[in-house]
Amino acid sequence: MSRRLYIYIGFLLLIVIGLVIFEASRPKPVDWYPYYKTAKKTPFGLYVWNQEVDALLDESEVIRFSETPYNFFIDKFDTEELNYSVKGTFLYISRDFSLDNYSQQEILDFASFGNTVFLSCSDFPYDFLEDLEVELESGAWIGDTMKLLLPGSTDNEFELPVWHENQYFSLPDSSDQIKLGLRYSDTDELGVNFIRLPYGDGTVFLHLNPEVFSNYFLLEKEKREYTEYLAGYINEKTVFFYSNGNLSNENLGNTPLRFIMSKRSLKWAWLLLLITGVLFMIFRAKRRQRVIPVKIPHANTTLQFVRTVADLHYREKDYYTIMDKRIMFFLEKMRKDHRIDTREIDDRFRDKLLQVLGAAEKDVNQLYEIIKHHYNRTTATEYDVIGLNKLLEKMNL
Secondary structure, three states, X not given: OOHHHHHHXXXXXXXXXXXXXXXXXXXXXXXOOOOOOOOOOOOOOOHHHHHHHHHHOOOOEEEEEOXXXXXXHHOOEEOOOOEEOOOOEEEEEEOOOOOOHHHHHHHHHHHHOOOEEEEXXXXXXXXXXXXXXXXXXXXXXXXXXXXXXXXXXXXXXXXEOOOOOOEEEEOOHHHHHHEEEEEEEOOEEEEEEEEEEEEOOEEEEEEOOHHHHOHXXXXXXXXXXXXXXXXXXXXXXXXXXXXXXOOOOHHXXXXXXXXXXXXHHHHHHHHHHHHHHHHHHHHHHHHHOOOOOOOOOOOOOHHHHHHHHHHHHHHOOOHHHHHHHHHHHHHHHHHHHHOOOOOOOOHHHHHHHHHHHOOOHHHHHHHHXXXXXXXXXXXXXXXXXXXXXXXXXXXXX
């Protein structure tokens, strides 16, 4: 390799090393996105909850699963006994209620057979709430924080950051006994954020602030009381915790590069290394390519041949053949370019020429008469050939 190529490679390596050092040394920004995943250690992840739920629900066996609730519970339904072979509480924590329609119906069926369903989401689909005969309403815009209250208490307030949906349940006055939690702000009235609903022989709990299960909330000791209050409604013999396909570190994948791809700085270093390697191979291949011999293309002698044939006819004064060839060339062009049937030179052929040539009607009629007359005779003069050629040139043909 030449000295210049070594300099280029060294320069690229310095750039890669500099970018890696820069990415590794700068502080990582806080990711405030509400993932609600058990593998996430960000403020709105569920890593702490996943680690502490066994101790918090000390009297319960917590079974974690990531397949859809429909697939999980349908296998546990005894068709002979017409009942589920397992009993307990189904627990689901998420920003959005993203269960498919089959899973929605399955968890309601699970509740109807004497079990419990506990859902903590910022929003619920209309058709699901319609089945439970519950409505959601949106409150006024909250500019600072939202405060949560335990039922029957005005002293214990638990503040939430602005990251939440300002919605609350709309319940008739006759349903006071199922209101389990309230929320409000300095500019908003009280709203119900936690309710208990009977469903069949079981119970459905709906909670509108999943933030209370996040790392941000659980790591503050003074706020854990609210989460422990909610856990009291989950604490049954068996709890089925649906993690929506994000148990442990499954989100890293099974690729051998999963650790590199999970770190932003290493990921960019790997991509730059690949790009540099590709560029090196391209430039290296270009310099190594053997000399390609120059091949002189064959000369186009078509025009020369045409001139030779034309001169031959002109010397022989065979004007009829010259005119015949000129007309044949014109008819071939009409067939090829305009799809005109030239087997019959009649009025229909003339009308087609008027449509496609865009020339004066007088010139088209004259051309039509010349062609028709030519096929009805056996001789032609030099004047006939010149007249036909001028007419075609005038029509740009």
